Amino acid sequence: MTIATATDRTDARIEPRGPEFEFMPLEIAVDRCKGCGLCVDVCPKHVLELDSTLVNPLGYHPVRLTDAAACTSCALCARICPDAVYTVFARPKGGMR
């Protein structure tokens, strides 16, 4: 199954990679991302990077989450993002890891 993509903010590229990665802490509206990299710098877990393999409609390499399991949903990325690309979810208690 895929992550529900209720809005166009959703990063449809983030596919679950198996049961253990089913939980996705971030939805990234990659179409709006300008690749400024501020989130990459502030991420305490260093799990964000600009995706040099992709160019979005604005012409930028958008950010992507490299390790969903390592993300702590601290939302610093969302706090500093000038383009409001992030929706952040808390890890469910006792559920998916």
Add this chain to the structure above:
Amino acid sequence: MTSVAETRRIVYRPPQLLADHATHYCPGCGHGIVHRLIAELLEEMDLADRTIGVASVGCSVFAYDYLAVDFVESPHGRAPAVATGVRRARPDAFVFTYQGDGDLAAIGTAEIVHAAARGENISVIFVNNGIYGMTGGQMAPTTLLGQRTTSSPGGREASLMGYPIPIAEMLAILPGVAYAARGTIADPGWIGKTKAMLRRSFEVQIAGAGLSIVEILSTCPVGWGMTPAESMAHVTRDVVGTYPPGVIVDRLKAAADAAAVAATDAPPAPVAGSAGGS
């Protein structure tokens, strides 16, 4: 089957008042952060339905394309005058101006000073990045000494170009200013503090206490010739030296504190019938 999305608890979502299309701002520009803080607060404080924003001239003129509230566009520098008209004609509205440093600190000094002197009950959001971004990175009144811009190519020199203007401190001495603070969007911690300042500014307006101004130190990576990350570092390293962040005055709080002190220190209540003069 229950979808994953439905089971997930949202820690943060972009405010719905914020348009979900891309802004015209350059990558890493601080305007986007400030826009988002405003949208978050308008939602959290349930103000959107009665908000009338006043857009100014500069990069942020298109604020009305991104914030889904009523907006009027003002001539360059005149936003506090326009906001005065809005506020007076619509006393029940929540009114804020969104101005850059060229707009507020150069061409619009008369308007902001007198709106402040009148104590107009508006929130002034003053985004200071020390440069004229829209027109190509020229020197602004807030440009730091020594800073190179396209119109101060050798760096700003006080003997020729004067000194940076500390707007928030200047305005804070006016009794019509209920709240003056300076924040910055240069790191996540300060973004939170700046949001708190904006919230206080909005509260001050709701209390009818007078003009409030939040000066927000922001960035212009393109105009400064820096990467977004370097720009943020420049703010926290250099800009705050000229423009120290913090709350400069909160007369609403000061008045409340004084009242509280007076209440605790007050002599026994006078006998009924002599309650005049308060």
Add this chain to the structure above:
Amino acid sequence: MQQSTIFGGFGGQGLLFAGHVLAQAAVIEGKDVSWMPSYGPEMRGGTASCTVIVSDEPIGSPIVDAADAVVALNPPSMAKFENLLVPGGILVLNASLIEAEPRRTDIQIVPVACSAIARAAGDDRLVSVAALGALIAQRPIVTAAAIRQALADLIGHRPALLAADIVAFDRGAADAALLAATPVPRASTNGRGIADSTV
């Protein structure tokens, strides 16, 4: 029938008010009227003037190059406005302040000690109303009754002041009535009026 009057004097002599009273009286009588002041800094102490035109017909120009009456409250205003009088026009002059003789001989001259009247009535600034009394006594542009009503309209809410104004007005009228009317020369036959009389 159209009557134009120029009031001239120092700022503070109440000439704008006297003109206002005349204008209000004309309104009371159902006439068209225009009251046009010289305005600006001179109102605060220098030489001031106002022109009041009273007419049975709608008024064209609110300013005139030939006046039917001039009320001169100080020497400069006499010098300035005397020449604007039409032959046969009336010049009310404040004899308390104006010692010079008018040059014109083809006009009616009504010298009244307006400042003295004003002082006696209790306020130096009543000088214009005293002069207005003299003017109306000699040229009933409007009736004295209309003037009284106008005064009541304008300052009736201050009874003491109204009473003083009426005293000054009546005294100005009485003093003017005592004067033997100055002979009015006929306008010269070639129509050149003053040109002849002053050559």
Add this chain to the structure above:
Amino acid sequence: MTASDSVTTNRADPPAIADSALESGPGGTARPVLMKGNEAMAEAAIAAGCDAYFGYPITPQAELLEVMAKRMPELGRVFVQAESELGAINMGLGAAATGARVLVSSSSPGISLMAEGMSYLAGSELPLVLINVMRGGPGLGSIGPSQSDYFQATKGHGHGDYRVPVLAPSTIAEAVALLADAFEIAERYRTPVMLLPDGVIGQAMEPVLPTWRTPPRIKNDWELTGAAGRAPRVVRSLHLRPEDLEAHNTRLQAKYATIAEREVRWATESLDDAEILVVAYGTAARVARTAIERARRAGLAVGLLRPITLWPFPTAALAAIAPRMRAVVVVELSAGQMIEDVRLAVEGRAPVFFHGRTGGMIPMPGEVLRAIARAWAMTTVRPDHRVEDSGLAADTFAEEIVRAGDVVRAAAEPDPLSLIELATWAEVEGPIPTPELIEDPLDLVLAGHPEMRR
């Protein structure tokens, strides 16, 4: 303060003139009330339902601000004395954006500062009424009455392709009536409107029939109220894409075309047998009317066309009338501004003469009469004129005056023309005041004749 300082006294403590006047509604039988122009305009605005007023002190409109300062707060309406004219017009912009009925007033130098705001108001399509009680310029100029802001008012104060309806009253009573009309036009077309009296109309007192009018409110879908229950609205003048701005401008121009078609106003007097047409507005028209009366007493058939809207200018009316005139005489309190629109309308179908005074000077009726006489003397009756040439007195001087004019033009000698004119004057007007009072700068009088301009 005593009674002798009348105007101030009455402002400070009015004898309820304005209030009693206000109480009588339209069609009331109240008698005329003597009012100062500035005060009458203020009361008219209040009666018209003005919600908000913004201004800055400047002579000769200061009383307007003062009356509003007292009356608007009494009525629970908005009054702000701004920090500058820039502030005032932009406060007006803000209030107008909320749908308020807004008045802003100033005088010439202040209007220059408001030029920016007028452009933004026009671009944002916001209704607002701006009164310019005109005084002499350029620069600080003088505080005397003037019409030297005609260009500024009609040709655009600020930048961009826009027009503003300009209403020019010639009496205080007309100023009162036009103020209500101005609000109505402003709201009907979503445009700023200018009322353009001169200092005379601001400072004079005249009887005003207190038949105030309150234009009905028009429901609109643009005013800013907070976006509760609807999509957010934006009042703006910025259209960054050229295609968008062109579309916006095209729509504005269509609106202006409608205004030009529907709202043009003028008045004519004594046109039936007129051979000379005087074109003048405002106070100049008042002076011209007196001069025309005198001219008619002397046997010259002269009529008046008085534009009431300066934009839209009564071009078609003038174009229709001009061909049967031997001459058109334009009178202004300026060095010649409206005359350009007159010439555009006349299109050479009649010679156009000019008489103007500047700097706060007002042309005297006698001056205008001489300008008329000169135009008469320099021209002949048109073949298509309706009435027979009645062999008028001034014709006998025609040849002489033209010759004298040539001499003056050639030599700029002390004015021989005025000698002839004195004779003309004596003939048509009787006694002459005094020679030294005849102020007749030839450059002003003769400038208009096509022959003289070659």
